[in-house]
Amino acid sequence: MSKIKVSQNLLKINISHAEKIKNVLKKHNIKMINLIGSPGAGKTSLIEEALRSNLLKTSIGVIEGDIATTKDADRIKRFNVPVVQINTKSLCHLEAILVEKAIKQLPLEKLDLIIIENVGNLVCPVEFDLGEDFKVAVCSVAEGDDKPLKYPALFHKAKVIVLTKVDLIPHTNFDIKSFKEDIKRLNPKAKIIETSTATKEGIDKWVEFLNNIPTLKDEV
Amino acid sequence: MHEYSLAVALMETIDDIIKNQDKKIKKIKKIKLKIGYLRQVVPEILTLCFNEVSKNTVAEGANIEYEEIPLIIECKDCQKTYQGIKETTFICPYCKSTNTHVIKGEELEIDYLEVEIDE
Numbered sequence A: 001m002s003k004i005k006v007s008q009n010l011l012k013i014n015i016s017h018a019e020k021i022k023n024v025l026k027k028h029n030i031k032m033i034n035l036i037g038s039p040g041a042g043k044t045s046l047i048e049e050a051l052r053s054n055l056l057k058t059s060i061g062v063i064e065g066d067i068a069t070t071k072d073a074d075r076i077k078r079f080n081v082p083v084v085q086i087n088t089k090s091l092c093h094l095e096a097i098l099v100e101k102a103i104k105q106l107p108l109e110k111l112d113l114i115i116i117e118n119v120g121n122l123v124c125p126v127e128f129d130l131g132e133d134f135k136v137a138v139c140s141v142a143e144g145d146d147k148p149l150k151y152p153a154l155f156h157k158a159k160v161i162v163l164t165k166v167d168l169i170p171h172t173n174f175d176i177k178s179f180k181e182d183i184k185r186l187n188p189k190a191k192i193i194e195t196s197t198a199t200k201e202g203i204d205k206w207v208e209f210l211n212n213i214p215t216l217k218d219e220v
Numbered sequence B: 001m002h003e004y005s006l007a008v009a010l011m012e013t014i015d016d017i018i019k020n021q022d023k024k025i026k027k028i029k030k031i032k033l034k035i036g037y038l039r040q041v042v043p044e045i046l047t048l049c050f051n052e053v054s055k056n057t058v059a060e061g062a063n064i065e066y067e068e069i070p071l072i073i074e075c076k077d078c079q080k081t082y083q084g085i086k087e088t089t090f091i092c093p094y095c096k097s098t099n100t101h102v103i104k105g106e107e108l109e110i111d112y113l114e115v116e117i118d119e
Helices: A012-027 A043-052 A071-077 A096-103 A152-157 A166-171 A176-186 A203-215 B003-019 B043-053
Strands: A002-009 A031-037 A060-066 A083-087 A113-117 A134-140 A160-164 A191-194 B025-036 B063-069 B072-075 B081-083 B100-104 B108-117
Touching (some): A012 B003, A043 A071, A043 A203, A060 A096, A083 A096, A113 A203, A152 A176, A160 A176, B003 B025, B043 B063
Parallel strands (some): A031 A113, A031 A134, A134 A160, B025 B063
Antiparallel strands (some): A002 B108, B025 B108, B072 B100
């Protein structure tokens, strides 16, 4: 019996695809964010609101990840924005090899920013680097204020957390103070953006954030 | 449940390691993994998935041993380190700085393999 010392990341192959994506994006001077949130958190709606806004000054391409259907890509297409739908069938998250293929279908020379909408899930997508600049967590009031502590990996890793459906707060027991305190504990430097697509509250802040990503350095 | 994906990735990485060895490997007997506290991995499920993925390969029947790496956080301001298990906080308990970072606990690593070599 002999021992082979390895000391390598188990996800080495995913990481190598993520590195290739980073090189392509760097070459074209494109930033990329990875939206992660539950099904129904409002990820697609946030992208739609940005595309609808006349404050948007950045050229966006979208990669949609879903188990099935082109429903999300169809919603984005109405805004005449380049979009690629990935159907993962049984896979509960996107992996870098899928995104690498999808990026090849986007007109990179025309884009400043790529938004990936990951498969709706608060757990698995966190483990797979897609070559993005950073992760954005999307959480809705309807899910409850306890989600940061229940899913610490996502809320620790995301640089930005978008709270959606804030117009529902008066109708629920959602405690925004406790939500923010828990995030502060897990991720003291995270930026929190409060939004509602129903009342348009905070959409300007969300769009302003997207406008500034192309000029951001490593830190938000 | 992303353990199946992790099992496939583990198999691919092991294939890659074996390919780059000078000697021919007959059988993998043991796989030692290091899993950080912040990684979302269920060892029992990963083992089950790997047993499926590794069927009819040199890794079939290999024993996977897990070492859980605790979360260690360092404060960049006061230079103190602390363990963040029960009440995970990234606000330094000593000086309240938010300028902290993880130094251990994010591992998802193949530490070593124990193998039988074809003489």
